[in-house]
Amino acid sequence: MTQQTSKIPISSIILDEDIYPRKGIDHKRVAIFSENIRDGFRFDPIEVEPCPDRPGWYRLLDGAHRWSAFKSTGVEEVEAIIKDLDGNDPLLYAAKKAIGPRQLTEDESRDTARRAYSGNASLSSVDIGKAIGRARRTVDSYIADLRAVNQMGLDIKIFRMNRLGIPQDRIAERLGLARTSFQYHLPKMATLPDSANGDLASGFTVAQVAQKHGWADPMVWSLALEGKNDHDRFKELGWGFCTWDNLKVTRKWEWNDCDKQFGDDWPGRIPAQLIAHILRYFTKPDDLVLDPMAGGGVTPDACLALGRRCWAFDMMDRPETRPEIEPFTWDISSDQGLLWPVSAKEKPDLVIFDPPYFDKKADSYDKKSISGLSRKAYLEFLEAFFILLKLNVKKKTRLAFINADWRDFQNTSAAEEKYKGGILIDDYIDILKRTGWYHTHIIQAPISSQRFNAGVVCAMQKKNILGVISRYVIILGTYH
Ligand SMILES: C[S@@+](CC[C@H](N)C(=O)[O-])C[C@H]1O[C@@H](n2cnc3c(N)ncnc32)[C@H](O)[C@@H]1O
Known part of the structure; x- marks a missing residue:
């Protein structure tokens, strides 16, 4: 299916590092592309999306090397597909595009997986793996530590909302959890405060316990x-x-x-x-x-x-x-x-x-x-x-x-x-x-x-x- 393209000023396009999966631009590749442009070679259009917080600007999803080459040859407008990702993760989309011509290096894959997961903890290893061209297990190993911290954060959120009497269906919906994964967290609630309670019983202050466990003060007060x-x-x-x-x-x-x-x-x-x-x-x-x-x-x-x-x-x-x-x-x-x-x-x-x-x-x-x-x-x-x-x-x-x-x-x-x-x-x-x-x-x-x-x-x-x-x-x- 051919996608609709528009001509947009090259000066309105930026390379946003937050959604760029590679470690940097390969200048040799840019030089070859620049030469191709001068020779009259036509490239596929680049892909951009509107910058979320800068009206009138676009950020690159695909074509960083072509865009750099156009800039270096003094082209003022460039043919582009303006994408609406409809809630899909832009970093993973950019990664999927990037691996078409050339696989990401091990470092780039790891870094992209970690950045994507940090930005959106509901992404599964399978989804991340598909975008960066790696197996689920490899992705699991990339993000294991982040997931552990996040699970803890999630448990504390559930504990806090539960303590405030928010019904379980609303907690699950608010935290984006399927009913089954929510049930998996529930048994942990009974023992979650044990360690903080132990510290309070040993005479630590609420502020000290809050700091040590990374809990908000009101949660610790509620235990104390x-x-x-x-x-x-x-x-x-x-x-x-x-x-x-x-x-x-x-x-x-x-x-x-x-x-x-x-x-x-x-x-x-x-x-x-x-x-x-x-x-x-x-x-x-x-x-x-x-x-x-x-x-x-x-x-x-x-x-x-x-x-x-x-x-x-x-x-x-x-x-x-x-x-x-x-x-x-x-x-x-x-x-x-x-x-x-x-x-x-x-x-x-x-x-x-x-x-x-x-x-x-x-x-x-x-x-x-x-x-x-x-x-x-x-x-x-x-x-x-x-x-x-x-x-x-x-x-x-x-x-x-x-x-x-x-x-x-x-x-x-x-x-x-x-x-x-x-x-x-x-x-x-x-x-x-x-x-x-x-x-x-x-x-x-x-x-x-x-x-x-x-x-x-x-x-x-x-x-x-x-x-x-x-x-x-x-x-x-x-x-x-
Ligand atoms: C005076 S503040 C509440 C302050 C709060 N009691 C506190 O101590 O932090 C009023 C709040 O009403 C919220 N608000 C205003 N219009 C609203 C609306 N139509 N629907 C939901 N929230 C609204 C604002 O976002 C703001 O946080």
């Missing part, structure tokens, strides 16, 4: 605190417990800094201590918590530390570092309208909902984030979301809705702020009531003011700007 009650867990974590919603005489729900062991450095990250207080007051051990926009993962991390189960979702997909946050985009404009992410029968005991506070941080989130919506569309989204939520919870489920007044104060003195542009906390409460959610608590949990530097504060004072650091945790239920 197993069997303890909430009060003792708070004590060991060094999180003072707030007895009041907000009083000057005692601790407030206010933390100047996030506990950096929990959650990632994420735009709009909230302190784990805040989530832990919600969990302690409004759930019991082993309850199921749902976080529909989990961001940097502070809710699942706090749930690990306090022995709660957690289903977390976010539009940002980070399978390697946050397998427990399942990718899901809440999209009101889709054909079917807003959908619920899971078909599980079990319903959450608590929902912790910390959405983007209107367009604050819109630049930091994905283009499809609800922070990119107009004020009207943002409020409509919330209304549709709360209706859907009510349909998917139990009678006794609580909702902890975290948000702040949104006022356009950035460059405007307080007296000039317009009523119409803002979204205040009572606007949210109106929507919540309209959708059948009734609040029992409005807890003040201010954002730290320490993030404003002296220069910013001085400029605000000169212009009579009244900033916003108030943030609220509104606790609601669907009962009357």
